Amino acid sequence: MTDIRIGQGYDVHAFGEGDHVVLGGVRVPHERGVLAHSDGDVVIHALCDALLGALALGDIGVHFPPSDERWKDCDSRVFLRHCRQLLAERGWRVGNADVTVVCERPKVAAHAPAMRANLAADLGVAVDAVSVKATTSEKLGFTGRGEGLAALAVALLVRA
Numbered sequence: 001m002t003d004i005r006i007g008q009g010y011d012v013h014a015f016g017e018g019d020h021v022v023l024g025g026v027r028v029p030h031e032r033g034v035l036a037h038s039d040g041d042v043v044i045h046a047l048c049d050a051l052l053g054a055l056a057l058g059d060i061g062v063h064f065p066p067s068d069e070r071w072k073d074c075d076s077r078v079f080l081r082h083c084r085q086l087l088a089e090r091g092w093r094v095g096n097a098d099v100t101v102v103c104e105r106p107k108v109a110a111h112a113p114a115m116r117a118n119l120a121a122d123l124g125v126a127v128d129a130v131s132v133k134a135t136t137s138e139k140l141g142f143t144g145r146g147e148g149l150a151a152l153a154v155a156l157l158v159r160a
């Protein structure tokens with residue numbers, strides 16, 4: 001029987017009107033918001049896709065369709081806790097997860113500890129099992145031009 005599974009996720013949101021972005025459940029002040037059906041938390045959306053991908057359960061849009069008004073302006077931590085439940089029902093838990101945020105601004109590093117604490121709490125793991133990093137794209141591409149932000153995630157699942 002397989003004892004580990006791995007998944008990866010990627011999410012992008014364009015900047016729009018607003019005065020903050022939500023990253024890993026943390027409200028980060030910024031001169032733009034993001035265009036999204038939910039709160040547009042790219043960190044959690046990428047992480048959910050990594051968890052779902054690890055068990056070949058589709059993606060976040062399958063489980064939380066943008067056409068469903070229940071998810072309008074929804075706190076993405078609801079999605080993450082639901083993904084944890086899906087894993088648990090199948091006998092899996094998160095071993096560790098690693099997320100990279102890609103944007104020129106806002107600066108993320110100072111918020112990473114709070115983001116890690118949120119993600120770890122929602123996944124039911126120790127904080128040192130969850131990593132959040134950030135990088136610019138050296139002013140290249142859509143993130144470099146400040147048109148939006150992106151996140152990449154990988155997650156390792158182990159038997160519960």
Ligand SMILES: Nc1ccn([C@@H]2O[C@H](COP(=O)(O)O)[C@@H](O)[C@H]2O)c(=O)n1
Pocket residue numbers: 101102103104105106107108109110134135136137138
């Ligand atoms: N949105 C961001 C981007 C980067 N950081 C931090 O800055 C460091 C340097 O970034 P480079 O892209 O120039 O390598 C990076 O290691 C992050 O710690 C950030 O906080 N927020």
Ligand SMILES: C[C@@]1(CO)OP(=O)(O)OP(=O)(O)OC[C@H]1O
Pocket residue numbers: 011012035036037038039040041045060061062063064065066067068071
């Ligand atoms: C999260 C959902 C919820 O309806 O909508 P958005 O907030 O627009 O985010 P996206 O990353 O496009 O994922 C799709 C949806 O599941």
